[in-house]
Amino acid sequence: MPEPGIHEVLGRLPLLRGIEPCVLRTLAGAARLVELGPHEVLFRAGEPMHDVHVLVSGSIKRAVHVDGNVEKVVELAVTPQLIDLAEAFHSPDRVSFAEALSKSKVLAIDAGVFRMAVLENPELSARVIRALAARQAEIEREVLSHPGLPVSRRVLEYLVDLAGDRLPLAGETTVMLRPTKQAIAARIGISPETLSRALNELSEAGLIVVERSTVHIQNAALAGRIERRQGDAARTDGAGQPAKARPYGSAAAALINACGRQRMWSQRLAIAWILLGRHITPGDARGVLRRTTAQFERNLARLDGLGLKGVLLEGLQRLHEQWDAFRQAIFDAEPAIDRAGSVFALSEFLLHAADQLTLRAEEACGTPEAHRINVAGRNRMLSQRMTKQFLFCNWGVDPARARRSLEDARNEFLANLQELREASGAVPELAAQLDEVDVHWNVFRDEISRLPSATAGVRQIRPVLDASERLLRHVDTTVRLYERLAD
Numbered sequence: 001m002p003e004p005g006i007h008e009v010l011g012r013l014p015l016l017r018g019i020e021p022c023v024l025r026t027l028a029g030a031a032r033l034v035e036l037g038p039h040e041v042l043f044r045a046g047e048p049m050h051d052v053h054v055l056v057s058g059s060i061k062r063a064v065h066v067d068g069n070v071e072k073v074v075e076l077a078v079t080p081q082l083i084d085l086a087e088a089f090h091s092p093d094r095v096s097f098a099e100a101l102s103k104s105k106v107l108a109i110d111a112g113v114f115r116m117a118v119l120e121n122p123e124l125s126a127r128v129i130r131a132l133a134a135r136q137a138e139i140e141r142e143v144l145s146h147p148g149l150p151v152s153r154r155v156l157e158y159l160v161d162l163a164g165d166r167l168p169l170a171g172e173t174t175v176m177l178r179p180t181k182q183a184i185a186a187r188i189g190i191s192p193e194t195l196s197r198a199l200n201e202l203s204e205a206g207l208i209v210v211e212r213s214t215v216h217i218q219n220a221a222l223a224g225r226i227e228r229r230q231g232d233a234a235r236t237d238g239a240g241q242p243a244k245a246r247p248y249g250s251a252a253a254a255l256i257n258a259c260g261r262q263r264m265w266s267q268r269l270a271i272a273w274i275l276l277g278r279h280i281t282p283g284d285a286r287g288v289l290r291r292t293t294a295q296f297e298r299n300l301a302r303l304d305g306l307g308l309k310g311v312l313l314e315g316l317q318r319l320h321e322q323w324d325a326f327r328q329a330i331f332d333a334e335p336a337i338d339r340a341g342s343v344f345a346l347s348e349f350l351l352h353a354a355d356q357l358t359l360r361a362e363e364a365c366g367t368p369e370a371h372r373i374n375v376a377g378r379n380r381m382l383s384q385r386m387t388k389q390f391l392f393c394n395w396g397v398d399p400a401r402a403r404r405s406l407e408d409a410r411n412e413f414l415a416n417l418q419e420l421r422e423a424s425g426a427v428p429e430l431a432a433q434l435d436e437v438d439v440h441w442n443v444f445r446d447e448i449s450r451l452p453s454a455t456a457g458v459r460q461i462r463p464v465l466d467a468s469e470r471l472l473r474h475v476d477t478t479v480r481l482y483e484r485l486a487d
Contacts, residue, residue, distance in 0.1 A: 006031050006107060009056055013080055015127050016082040022461055023121050030113035036100035042083075045097045049090075051108040053083040056102025059179035064096045073187040076101075078178040085131060088114060089152075101179040128214035151190055155198040156207060158188055159215055168430035170220040172473060177213040187334065195313075206480040209473050218477045220429045221247070252365040253373055253486035255477055257388070259361045260300055260377030262354035264317065264472075265296045269330060270347035274391045277335030280461055289330070305338075312364060316358035322346070322353040340397040347388065351381070369486035372423060376418050376479040379437075382413045387468040390448045394461070410445065417441065420478070427485065433478050 007028040010016050016024060036042060042053065042060060055077045062083060063076040072095060077083050087094055089109055119127050160167065162175040177184060185195040202208045209216040269292050275285035300323065306318055326346040333339065362374040386409045417437065424430040428469035444467040
């Protein structure tokens with residue numbers, strides 16, 4: 001009798017899902033469960049090919065030794081799948097070795113029974129051929145990518161492969177960096193430090209968002225997804241007249257987005273400060289405060305280097321002044337309720353300075369595309385401003401004002417979203433991304449409508465923070481799409 005659960009595990013395997021029940025029963029009857037501890041060997045190179053293995057849980061590394069003792073990782077299995085499909089039909093002896101990278105469970109299926117099932121079942125045979133062809137195509141992409149493609153592109157392709165099926169048009173696809181970054185780096189053929197740099201580059205480009213071992217692939221932002229599809233409309237002001245020349249050339253769209261990011265970061269810094277003051281996820285809050293400060297100052301330095309003039313330069317100088325005051329307020333002493341009113345006010349002043357600079361950048365560009373970048377960027381900021389207002393209201397800091405501001409922000413977000421929708425019809429990716437924003441906006445709106453009492457802890461506030469982060473990711477991708485179209 002097969003061990004309980006083996007039949008069900010095989011039935012959930014993509015290769016065997018929906019296959020004839022008699023085939024599943026045959027394979028289940030020839031299978032046994034193997035449990036492995038971390039770094040325990042599943043099989044060694046040179047051993048006879050007695051079994052084919054299916055990962056049930058955990059993580060398995062399959063590798064070969066080249067040039068003596070140099071290890072080359074050929075597969076990292078982290079989801080239920082056949083680990084050694086190609087070797088089952090290759091030779092009587094194994095070429096690779098496999099070991100568990102974490103506590104794992106594996107089904108070992110008699111290789112002779114498996115091969116016979118494939119030979120006797122046309123559907124299973126066709127699936128095996130497709131699986132082997134997909135693996136061959138993956139190997140060819142890797143070989144071609146090594147000499148020419150940037151490392152970040154290779155890492156992105158690995159992440160997309162982890163996602164499995166074809167990515168949707170918009171939204172995000174979440175994958176886990178398992179088992180470890182070191183193992184993943186070995187699989188791609190780079191160092192762990194290079195992998196970290198590549199992930200940072202992809203994050204800076206807006207293609208992914210990394211949260212510890214979780215990566216959110218921003219589907220619509222992937223290279224090549226957005227192309228200029230508006231024909232002559234992309235080169236006019238929307239009324240059939242040639243678009244005005246932009247004073248900063250192709251950098252105009254990036255300038256508006258860069259100024260707009262300072263608005264959003266001003267609010268995230270206030271959020272992190274109040275979370276520290278409330279002792280809500282203090283470790284995460286300190287990390288956000290540190291990273292966002294670095295992002296704000298790095299972006300400020302980039303704006304300094306653009307040689308802005310006139311009202312733009314004046315706006316940048318005011319932003320510097322407000323930043324100096326706000327930075328001193330959030331770092332000179334530990335967050336406390338008696339300083340919350342001052343920090344709240346300074347965050348509003350900083351927001352206003354950043355908003356005015358962004359508006360001046362839009363006016364300097366003077367195109368409909370520039371306006372849409374600004375509007376989309378306003379919603380990116382508003383997703384964080386509403387969270388800030390929610391938290392200050394919850395802490396009892398001028399709650400009446402915070403509630404009014406929160407309601408104003410809700411109304412503006414909804415109006416902005418409607419305006420963007422009306423202008424998105426020509427670009428399917430953009431329309432689909434705005435649909436995703438709408439879904440996450442509704443979730444976030446429902447969460448902040450509850451306004452828990454001042455005694456509420458992390459269990460009541462965490463859903464608001466999670467919904468805010470998801471909404472921010474989707475709106476940020478929307479801004480990047482508008483920037484790309486404007487370029």
